[in-house]
Amino acid sequence: MKVLVVGGGGREHAIIKKLRENPEITQLFALPGNGGMTDDAVCVPIGATDVAAITEFAKKESIDFAVVTPDDPLALGCVDALEDAGIPSFGPRKNAAIIESSKAFSKELMAKYHIPTAAYEIFTDLDKALDYVSSCPIPTVVKADGLALGKGVVIAQTREEAAAAVRSMMEDKVFGDSGSRVVIEEFLEGPEVSVLSFTDGETVIPMVSSMDHKRAGDNDTGLNTGGMGTIAPNPYYTPAVAQRCMQEIFLPTIRAMKDEGRTFRGCLYFGLMITKDGPKVIEYNCRFGDPETQVVLPLLKSDLLTIFRAVRDGKLTETPVEFSDGAACCVVLASKGYPGKYEKGYPITLPETVDHEAIYIAGASRDESGVLRTNGGRVLGAVATAGDLQSAVTAAYALADRIHFKNAYCRRDIGRRALQAL
Ligand code: AMP
Ligand code: GLY
Secondary structure, eight states: OEEEEEEOSHHHHHHHHHHTTOTTOOEEEEEEOOGGGTTTSEEOOOOTTOHHHHHHHHHHTTOSEEEEOSHHHHHTTHHHHHHHTTOOEESOOHHHHHHHHOHHHHHHHHHHTTOOBOOEEEESOHHHHHHHHTTSOSSEEEEESSOOTTOOEEEESSHHHHHHHHHHHHTSOTTGGGGSSEEEEEOOOSOEEEEEEEEOSSOEEEOOOBEEOOEEEGGGEEEEOSOSEEEESOTTSOHHHHHHHIIIIIHHHHHHHHHTTOOOOEEEEEEEEEETTEEEEEEEESSOOTTTHHHHGGGBOSOHHHHHHHHHHTOGGGSOOOBOSOEEEEEEEEETTTTSOOOOOOBOBOOSSSOGGGEEEOSEEEOTTOOEEEOSSEEEEEEEEESSHHHHHHHHHHHHTTOBOTTEEOOSOTTHHHHHHO
C-alpha cells in the first residue's frame, strides 16, 4: 500500500513513524518532508501548499491513501482535490477546515450553539475596533481572523498595547488579509489543555490529553512560539473535566459542524482553558498539533492507518482507539533566537546508541555529503515515554542533552507545571 503524508515538520515525522508500524504500508512519501526523515519516508520536493502538484503526484504514483496535516493545505482544499481525484484522504474538507482558518467563524459557531468560550466582538472597521479597546476590560486579547503561523494573537496588558495590536493587524497588515478582520476577546485564566480528537463527523474519540509550552522562555516568559515542548497526559484534564468537555464542547461542536453542512472528518484539536467557571474553548485547530502529536502518538497503542481509514469512511464507532497508561514528554531543541531571527546551517549530531524512534526532526536538511544541518527555528523534538510523567521528563531531557548543534536552545522547565499539579 502506498501512503502519502503532506507536510514536513516534527508532527509529520511522528505521524510517519507511527504509520510505519503498519506492515501493509510498502511505500511512504512525505511532501515535502525534511532531510531528517529520509530514513522513514521518500521526501519529494513538492510544497505542502501546492495542491495541484500534490494531486498530480498522488495520481501519478497511484497513492492508496493520503494524509494532509498542516493548516494551510487543508484551508486551501487539498483533501477536496485529492478526493475528487479518487484518492481516499484523511483530513477535513475546506468547508470544515474553516473552523481553524477563520476565528470569526469559530466564535460565531460557538455563540450559536452555546459552546463555552471567551466573550468576544468581531471588527472589520479599524476605528470601531480602536474605539472598543479604548474602553474594554484589560487585559484583553486581540486576534487576527485568519491563519497567522500561530503568531496572530496578542494578549494586551494595556490599552496602548491593544490599540497597537489592532493597528498592526488592520492598518499595517502584518498578517496580510488574515488581519482585515479581528476578534477581540475576554482574557481567560486557568491551566491550558490540548485535546486532539479523531472524528468521522458523528463519533468523536478524544486522544490522550496534553500540555503545550508556547512561550520561548522558562516559566512562560518571552515570545509566543509554535510550541517549545509538550507532556501527556495533562493532569489538569481530570476525568470530571473530560466528562464536561465531552458533553459541553466536543459533541456539541461535532453536531454543530454537521448541522452547518460542514461535517468535520479528521483530527479536531480543542485548545481549552480550564477556568473557574469550567472548561472553555480558546481555539480550534483542524489538524494535529505540533508538538502535541509528538507526545500523543507514541502513547497510541492502536494502528494509526486503521483509524485514519475509519475516520475517512465514517466507521469510527467500530474501530478501537487505545492509549497506554504511561506518560510522554517532548523537549523541543530550537535555534537560539527563535521565534525571532536565528542562524541555520549548523551540523546536527544525534546520539548513535539511542532509540531513534524518540527523535522527531522538524527544521533540518541534508547537505550533498549527507550531513544533517539545522534549517529552521524549531529543529527537532527529543521525546521519551515512561510509566510516569517524572520519568518521561527526565528521560526526554537526558536524550535532549545528547543531541548537539551550534546555538541549540531548549526550555529547561517542560513538564514542571504539570508535575506540580500531580
Ligand atoms: P491561539 O492561537 O488562539 O491558541 O492563542 C495562542 C495562545 O494565546 C493560547 O494558547 C493562549 O495561551 C493565549 N490565549 C488565546 N486566547 C486567550 C484568551 N481569551 N485568554 C487568555 N489567553 C488566551
Ligand atoms: N502547538 C499548538 C498548535 O499546533 O497549534
